[in-house]
Structure formats: C-alpha cells, structure tokens
Amino acid sequence: MKPALTVFAGAEALEHIRNHGLQPDDIDMVLGASGGPKWLSLAAIDRYLISEWFSQRRRPLHLLGTSAGGWRLACYAQNDPLAAHARFQEAYMGQNYSAKPSAQEVGGECRHILSEILGTDGIAEIIHHPVMRYNTLVTRCRGLGASENKVLQGLGMAGAMTSNLIARSAMRPWVERVFFHHPQKPPIDHFPHLPARHVALTEENLAPAILATGAIPLAISGVHNIPGAPRGAYRDGGITDYQFDLPVLPEQGFVLYPHYFAKAPIGGWFDKKLKWRASSRDYYRRTIIIAPSWEFAATLPGGRIPDLDDFYAYPDYQQRRRRWDIAAAACEQLADELADIHANQRWAEVAAPLPW
Numbered sequence: 562m563k564p565a566l567t568v569f570a571g572a573e574a575l576e577h578i579r580n581h582g583l584q585p586d587d588i589d590m591v592l593g594a595s596g597g598p599k600w601l602s603l604a605a606i607d608r609y610l611i612s613e614w615f616s617q618r619r620r621p622l623h624l625l626g627t628s629a630g631g632w633r634l635a636c637y638a639q640n641d642p643l644a645a646h647a648r649f650q651e652a653y654m655g656q657n658y659s660a661k662p663s664a665q666e667v668g669g670e671c672r673h674i675l676s677e678i679l680g681t682d683g684i685a686e687i688i689h690h691p692v693m694r695y696n697t698l699v700t701r702c703r704g705l706g707a708s709e710n711k712v713l714q715g716l717g718m719a720g721a722m723t724s725n726l727i728a729r730s731a732m733r734p735w736v737e738r739v740f741f742h743h744p745q746k747p748p749i750d751h752f753p754h755l756p757a758r759h760v761a762l763t764e765e766n767l768a769p770a771i772l773a774t775g776a777i778p779l780a781i782s783g784v785h786n787i788p789g790a791p792r793g794a795y796r797d798g799g800i801t802d803y804q805f806d807l808p809v810l811p812e813q814g815f816v817l818y819p820h821y822f823a824k825a826p827i828g829g830w831f832d833k834k835l836k837w838r839a840s841s842r843d844y845y846r847r848t849i850i851i852a853p854s855w856e857f858a859a860t861l862p863g864g865r866i867p868d869l870d871d872f873y874a875y876p877d878y879q880q881r882r883r884r885w886d887i888a889a890a891a892c893e894q895l896a897d898e899l900a901d902i903h904a905n906q907r908w909a910e911v912a913a914p915l916p917w
Contacts (some may be wrong), residue, residue: 565857567823568912571846574815575912583849583908586615589814590623590748591637592848593630595830598867599775600629601889602853604650605896606819613900617754623748624695625809627798629670631697635678638693639686648893652677654885655814657878664709668782675772675890684767685826694743695762698798699773702736704785707794711779718778721800725831729754729801732831739790741770751808754800754828760790774798801894803830806840809848816848821866823852825837825917839917847910853895860887 570578577587591610615622615637626634632653636645652674658666679687687695706717721735728826735754740747740757747759762770765788772793773784785792806828809816820826824842827833858866862884863874875881902911 563841563854563856564911565854565899566896566902566911567852567854568902568908569850569915570854570912571842571848571915572877573846574849575914576821577815577858578912580850582906583815583903585618585619587815588622588817588849589811589872590625590809590816590819591634592805592809592816592820593624593626593634594602594804594818594820594826595802596652596804596821597631597832597869598871599649600903601632601654601820601885602858602861602866602892603633603819604646604896605893606851606899607636607646608643609896609900610648610819611646613636613663614806614903618692620692622692623743623811624693625697625805626749626774627698627802628775628777631771631798632678633676633689634695634697635683635771638695639680639683640690645680645683648675648680650889652771654882654889656872658876660813661874664711664780667775667780670913671775672773675768679768679854685762688744688764694745694748695767696740696742696748696768697865698757698772698802699739699741699770699787699795699796700800701758701791702794703735703737703777704798706735706778706796707783709770709782709794714779718745725829729829730834732801736800741774741790742767745797748811749807749809750762753806753808758791760787763789766790768781769795778813789896792826792830797830800830803827803832804840806844808834808841810844811847812832814847818848818850820850820852823850823854823916842915842917845915850915851899853892857894862889866892 624634639645705713724731738755738757769787776796804826
C-alpha cells in the first residue's frame with residue numbers, strides 16, 4: 562500500500578537529512594498556511610508534533626501562520642497545547658450557520674472559536690511562552706477594501722486582484738502586509754514584493770491579530786483598529802501570504818512545513834489561478850514539507866481533503882460534520898506514518914526534492 566504521507570525537502574534540508582537524518586532540535590521554525598478547513602487534514606500531525614516531537618523542546622521555536630494556520634499555531638504556544646488544540650478542533654468543526662449567514666454572523670462564530678482556542682489564560686501563555694514564539698501576518702486593507710459594505714469591499718478586493726496580475730508589488734495601494742511578531746527578535750526581516758509593517762505582539766493585540774488573520778474578505782467581518790497598529794480594517798493574512806513565498810531561512814536550523822498539498826505553495830490568495838507565478842525554490846532550500854499524498858487525499862470523502870467549498874456543498878451541519886469526522890479520523894494515518902518515519906529514522910529514505 563502506498564504511503565499516505567509525502568516528505569519533500571529543499572536542497573540544503575535534503576542534504577542534511579541524507580547525511581544526518583532529522584531530529585526535532587534541527588527545526589527552528591514551523592509554518593502554518595491559510596486554507597480554511599484544509600487544516601483538518603493536519604490535525605493529527607499537529608497533535609503528534611506538540612505531544613511528542615516538540616514536547617521536550619528547550620530552545621526557541623518560531624511559529625508563523627496565517628488564517629487557519631495562525632489559529633493552529635496559537636495552540637502550539639500554550640501551556641497545554643493538546644487541550645487548546647482539542648478545543649479548537651471541536652469549535653471549528655462545530656460551526657453551524659443560518660441558510661445565508663452575514664459576514665457579521667460568521668465573524669461572531671469566529672470570535673467564539675478564538676475564545677475556545679485561548680481559553681482562560683491563553684493570551685498570557687502565548688506572549689510569555691518560554692519556547693514557542695508565535696507570529697502571524699495580517700492584511701490591512703486600504704481604500705474601498707476597508708469598507709464593511711459588501712459591494713464596496715468587493716470593488717476594493719477586485720482592485721487588489723487586478724493589480725496583482727501585474728505584480729504582487731502593484732497591490733500596495735490596496736493592501737498593506739502587517740507582521741504581528743513575537744516580542745523577541747522577529748524570525749523574518751525581509752519581505753519581498755510587499756514591505757511589511759512590524760508590530761510587536763502584546764496581551765492587548767494578540768487576540769485581535771489572531772482573529773484578523775482569519776477574517777476572509779466578504780465572508781467574515783474585518784477587525785478594526787488593532788491596538789498598537791495603525792488604525793484601519795484588518796483582514797485575512799492569506800491575501801498577501803496564502804501559503805508563503807517568503808525567505809524563511811534560519812541561519813542554523815530548518816523549517817518544518819506541514820502542508821495540505823504535495824505541490825508548490827501558492828504565494829498570495831490572488832495567485833491561486835496564476836499558473837506562471839510559483840513560489841521561489843531558493844526560499845524553500847531549508848524547508849521540509851510534509852503533506853498528504855494525492856492518492857491518500859483521493860480516499861477521503863468527496864475524493865479530497867476538507868475545504869471551504871464544504872460550507873456551500875453541504876450547508877446542513879450534520880452532513881458536513883459527518884464528512885469532516887470521517888476525514889479527520891482517516892488522517893490519523895498521516896500522524897502514524899510520521900511517527901514511524903521518525904522512530905525508525907527513515908527520513909533519508911522518504912525525503913524527496915521539492916516537487917516544483
């Protein structure tokens with residue numbers, strides 16, 4: 562039977578794996594991509610990483626996520642990450658909306674999910690965690706995109722999307738990338754295409770930043786006037802950094818990237834259909850990507866991992882929940898295979914060059 566899990570590594574990471582294998586302390590950074598319910602395919606991998614792989618971690622581990630990836634990694638940085646992750650998964654899978662929910666209704670449900678993630682003390686635990694250093698990216702919308710009126714906001718998003726056809730940098734009149742980083746030294750200092758405004762995370766702005774990075778335009782109400790950041794409307798970090806095309810290049814260690822697909826990550830949200838715009842292989846030279854194989858994904862309900870289309874294809878909560886429960890249970894196999902690869906140090910056997 563073919564493996565369910567695929568492993569890819571950039572040139573420098575692959576050389577290290579072939580010469581030395583891979584240990585948890587070799588990793589300096591973890592990435593978490595946008596993607597809505599796609600994250601459910603990685604839930605079991607998350608649990609393995611936080612309960613086993615990184616459980617004895619003593620030196621700093623940088624976490625960078627956008628949208629659902631930012632929510633996932635907020636669980637990693639709490640004192641009881643497994644409990645936080647369980648609360649997140651149950652709250653996320655429990656989303657239940659009216660037939661035609663407004664952006665405000667969905668925003669209210671997102672606030673509930675965030676409150677479940679953070680629990681009673683999550684904000685302070687994330688800010689002051691001795692090992693896990695949490696970071697997220699958020700988009701500050703300019704002009705019409707800042708409006709909560711759907712027509713005006715849609716025009717603003719169309720302006721950004723059209724500008725992006727020319728170049729990512731052409732979106733500057735419409736969007737600003739905002740990097741909410743751990744109070745210690747940020748893990749990235751160079752942001753190509755679109756410069757990033759740096760804002761240090763505090764106990765006052767952490768929750769609004771996490772909420773904002775998941776605020777999908779038009780579908781979810783934005784987050785306004787985040788403390789410590791410029792006034793304005795903040796939306797999904799995936800607009801600028803959907804699956805990352807950034808120089809994530811730690812000086813010593815490597816980057817672990819649990820991803821949804823065995824293919825090149827997509828830079829920004831508007832790049833999804835631009836076949837000619839691929840992420841830089843050079844930026845990924847120190848990254849290890851672990852992802853479900855296409856063959857495994859085809860065995861899940863509907864022949865794919867869960868995604869945002871499920872909210873529209875299966876508006877009935879019970880039907881959608883059954884499909885998600887089946888998919889999440891099947892994806893336990895991914896974590897089992899990862900545990901076996903590590904326990905038997907089969908990294909060199911399974912790791913392949915980047916697939917693009």
